Amino acid sequence: MEVARAAAAVIAERTGADHHDVALVLGTGWKEAGTLLGETLAEIDNTDVPGFHGAALSGHTSSMRSVAIGDTGKRALVYGTRSHYYEGRGVRSVVQGVRTAAAAGCSAIVLTNGCGGLNPEWAPGTPVLISDHINLTATSPIEGANFVDLTDLYSPRLRQLAREVDGSLEEGVYVQFRGPHYETPAEVRMAMAIGGDLVGMSTSLEAIAARQSGLEVLGISLVTNPAAGISATPLNHEEVVEAGKAASARCGALLAQVVGRL
Numbered sequence: 001m002e003v004a005r006a007a008a009a010v011i012a013e014r015t016g017a018d019h020h021d022v023a024l025v026l027g028t029g030w031k032e033a034g035t036l037l038g039e040t041l042a043e044i045d046n047t048d049v050p051g052f053h054g055a056a057l058s059g060h061t062s063s064m065r066s067v068a069i070g071d072t073g074k075r076a077l078v079y080g081t082r083s084h085y086y087e088g089r090g091v092r093s094v095v096q097g098v099r100t101a102a103a104a105g106c107s108a109i110v111l112t113n114g115c116g117g118l119n120p121e122w123a124p125g126t127p128v129l130i131s132d133h134i135n136l137t138a139t140s141p142i143e144g145a146n147f148v149d150l151t152d153l154y155s156p157r158l159r160q161l162a163r164e165v166d167g168s169l170e171e172g173v174y175v176q177f178r179g180p181h182y183e184t185p186a187e188v189r190m191a192m193a194i195g196g197d198l199v200g201m202s203t204s205l206e207a208i209a210a211r212q213s214g215l216e217v218l219g220i221s222l223v224t225n226p227a228a229g230i231s232a233t234p235l236n237h238e239e240v241v242e243a244g245k246a247a248s249a250r251c252g253a254l255l256a257q258v259v260g261r262l
């Protein structure tokens, strides 16, 4: 929490905004969509902010931006990358962006990701609202005897708002695996059997920390590939980045309009 406060202080100083209203995490496939959010008023290299790190992935950006939300006078704090659990810096690093958003004054956070889809009808490039998650990382960002309730973690209000913007949006349960390997086809069948619709390597731990911090959460997955065994072809990161580019107009409009109505 100390590091989050220190980070928020740097962000306030460097952006000239004493607070931000909403934060967004741009996951795999969401980089282009993020450019459509609005005017960038300031950009800060992650390495200048306590507790943040450069991007580990192609298709991610190692900086955060302060973006004007239309002409509302409100500001969005847009993270160009995230710290993944599989990078090995521990859960505190994974949720530093979330805790910093809360320390910066945000009341909501939009967590986006690229993921594998279990529903064969969800073609690469389909955005899906996260309705709930199953955390298979065997860890938590919460320390100590702190029994945080996770009912309605993915805000029904914000999901409704997103569906008002894009009526064709479907919803699904996101299953977070540790990664960085993709699942085996047997693990994908397991994810399906336990009620999952989407498989990925992020978001759940961040959402838990967001609930603890009192942030309202909107989770949006971009299905960038069918999960292993769902289609005949092996998975690769390049096809995933391509699917994001192809979906950027739809996803960018969705993000901009949702954030404008928060």
Ligand code: 8IG
Pocket (backbone or CB within 6 Å): 028, 114, 115, 116, 117, 177, 179, 181, 182, 183, 199, 200, 201, 224, 225, 226, 227, 228, 235, 240
């Ligand atoms: I992009 O198929 C992306 N991220 N675990 N499985 C998991 N993570 C992913 C996948 C996937 N695609």
